[in-house]
Amino acid sequence: MAGIFQRSLRLRTALRHLSPQSPLSWTVTGRHTPLDLHCPFLPSTSWQFAVCSRKLHTGGDRPSPAAAPDRLPFSRITQEDLAFFRKILPGRAVTDPDLLESSNVDWLKSVKGSSELLLRPQTTEEVSQILKYCNSRNLAVNPQGGNTGLVGGSVPVYDEIILSTALMNNILTFDSISGILTCQAGCVLENLSLYLEDRDYIMPLDLGAKGSCHIGGNVATNAGGLRLLRYGSLRGTVLGLEVVLADGRVLDCLSTLRKDNTGYDLKQLFIGSEGTLGVITSVSILCPRKPKSVNVVFLGCETFEQLLKTFQLSRGMLGEILSAFEFLDSECMRLLNTHLKLRNPISDCPFYVVIETSGSDSTHDGEKLHNFLEKAMTSSLVTDGTVATEDSKIKALWSMRERVTEALTHDGFTYKYDISLPVERIYQLVTDMREHLGGRAKSVVGYGHVGDGNLHLNVTSPVKDPALLAAIEPFVYEWTASCNGSISAEHGLGLKKRNYIYYSKPSQAVALMGNIKAMLDPKGILNPYKTLPDDLK
Numbered sequence: 001m002a003g004i005f006q007r008s009l010r011l012r013t014a015l016r017h018l019s020p021q022s023p024l025s026w027t028v029t030g031r032h033t034p035l036d037l038h039c040p041f042l043p044s045t046s047w048q049f050a051v052c053s054r055k056l057h058t059g060g061d062r063p064s065p066a067a068a069p070d071r072l073p074f075s076r077i078t079q080e081d082l083a084f085f086r087k088i089l090p091g092r093a094v095t096d097p098d099l100l101e102s103s104n105v106d107w108l109k110s111v112k113g114s115s116e117l118l119l120r121p122q123t124t125e126e127v128s129q130i131l132k133y134c135n136s137r138n139l140a141v142n143p144q145g146g147n148t149g150l151v152g153g154s155v156p157v158y159d160e161i162i163l164s165t166a167l168m169n170n171i172l173t174f175d176s177i178s179g180i181l182t183c184q185a186g187c188v189l190e191n192l193s194l195y196l197e198d199r200d201y202i203m204p205l206d207l208g209a210k211g212s213c214h215i216g217g218n219v220a221t222n223a224g225g226l227r228l229l230r231y232g233s234l235r236g237t238v239l240g241l242e243v244v245l246a247d248g249r250v251l252d253c254l255s256t257l258r259k260d261n262t263g264y265d266l267k268q269l270f271i272g273s274e275g276t277l278g279v280i281t282s283v284s285i286l287c288p289r290k291p292k293s294v295n296v297v298f299l300g301c302e303t304f305e306q307l308l309k310t311f312q313l314s315r316g317m318l319g320e321i322l323s324a325f326e327f328l329d330s331e332c333m334r335l336l337n338t339h340l341k342l343r344n345p346i347s348d349c350p351f352y353v354v355i356e357t358s359g360s361d362s363t364h365d366g367e368k369l370h371n372f373l374e375k376a377m378t379s380s381l382v383t384d385g386t387v388a389t390e391d392s393k394i395k396a397l398w399s400m401r402e403r404v405t406e407a408l409t410h411d412g413f414t415y416k417y418d419i420s421l422p423v424e425r426i427y428q429l430v431t432d433m434r435e436h437l438g439g440r441a442k443s444v445v446g447y448g449h450v451g452d453g454n455l456h457l458n459v460t461s462p463v464k465d466p467a468l469l470a471a472i473e474p475f476v477y478e479w480t481a482s483c484n485g486s487i488s489a490e491h492g493l494g495l496k497k498r499n500y501i502y503y504s505k506p507s508q509a510v511a512l513m514g515n516i517k518a519m520l521d522p523k524g525i526l527n528p529y530k531t532l533p534d535d536l537k
């Protein structure tokens with residue numbers, strides 16, 4: 001009883017900060033979590049595949065394990081090739097193995113290539129020269145941005161040449177009337193955010209990895225992140241792209257127009273293509289105005305049903321100011337406590353919610369948030385909560401959600417699933433997975449973007465465990481297909497998930513993807529072994 005009293009007291013105290021008499025003026029700052037890699041290095045054979053010939057719920061075959069992909073017959077780099085690259089990129093054709101090390105391995109340290117050449121172009125013209133040459137010589141190329149991907153798409157699998165966009169980091173133009181930013185692909189997302197904030201705008205995209213990911217990589221993977229609920233996907237906010245095709249031709253679709261119905265919208269082909277159809281060199285993007293008032297609350301719910309009702313209530317009562325509705329479960333909280341020593345800001349609950357509002361009037365927003373929280377509390381939807389009023393606390397609250405991925409890297413080997421489902425089903429998969437595994441895993445955690453119906457299901461084990469993997473897959477994919485969900489909501493397919501594509505796409509669609517690949521990259525030199533399934537190679 002005392003506990004319940006204390007909980008509601010805390011929320012009531014928090015609500016007082018939201019009264020119209022004390023309007024809020026919070027801002028959310030610095031959400032980037034430095035990437036701290038301490039997980040043991042895993043051998044390059046650590047990926048596991050399953051192949052299924054068509055979508056399961058339409059009556060396909062059961063997937064069966066397959067080996068790592070065979071190295072396709074690309075040429076090996078010769079001294080003449082090196083001389084060419086050194087000539088066109090003086091001092092920027094890197095062969096030192098120590099310098100290549102971090103570009104050869106992914107952020108999770110689960111995929112490791114053995115590339116011997118890293119190219120660092122600065123201009124579109126240089127990218128064009130590189131690809132023209134590689135295409136003529138049949139040299140495979142791995143385009144790389146900030147290398148923060150989670151599906152092994154951003155690193156070489158064998159000895160593909162790494163083409164980094166790191167030095168293509170200039171902002172080209174910014175139109176302060178319409179909020180359209182045009183920049184090179186290698187601009188770091190956080191740098192773009194800072195640039196825009198000085199001009200009263202923000203990026204429509206925000207992710208935990210913003211301190212290192214590149215906008216070109218974000219577009220190439222159609223990254224979702226924390227603001228999608230409010231500002232929509234990159235498919236809507238990217239207005240134009242400049243792309244270098246496999247043979248070196250430059251496709252200039254760098255439009256800054258909101259409306260353009262002159263035939264096919266070709267840029268869409270490259271958004272989410274994971275570097276398999278072309279190398280994105282410049283991006284123009286529509287940016288929202290910087291909100292004048294940003295508020296963050298952290299709430300606890302007893303059941304996922306209550307959490308969903310809280311989401312429904314927030315949509316109704318907060319309306320257009322709702323900018324994020326994220327969740328994590330108590331297992332995530334345990335890992336945050338254990339591995340990162342982050343303290344739960346409220347009392348222990350089975351589920352936690354991070355809600356962000358972004359609006360233009362702090363009094364109005366504070367009032368709305370106050371009424372919403374009052375209603376959520378009196379309807380017994382939330383059992384505890386806290387409201388941040390200072391920057392440091394706001395940052396701390398966001399950390400509880402943003403640093404779950406980092407906490408997981410300290411929990412052993414992690415099997416990661418990024419699933420899109422009808423929102424009312426998203427936690428059922430976690431519950432069913434726990435029951436299905438019956439204690440064989442170290443941790444089974446669920447978190448993600450409630451507002452987008454996107455679950456991040458992660459299963460850990462002390463070491464890589466093929467028997468555990470066999471229990472997780474294909475169960476997780478069959479479960480997802482049975483709800484007509486997607487096996488990749490926002491992380492892409494990369495190397496790790498590509499052979500599961502048939503669970504979420506009909507075979508005719510996959511075949512058409514193969515036709516498009518063959519038309520744009522007939523020799524298959526761009527990011528081989530990624531996105532497209534083995535049976536299309």
Ligand SMILES: O=C(O)CC[C@@H](O)C(=O)O
Pocket residue numbers: 150208225401402405416417418448456457458
């Ligand atoms: O690590 C993951 O599974 C999710 C990473 C990211 O998409 C997030 O939403 O935090």
Ligand SMILES: [Zn+2]
Pocket residue numbers: 225448449456490
């Ligand atoms: Zn996510």
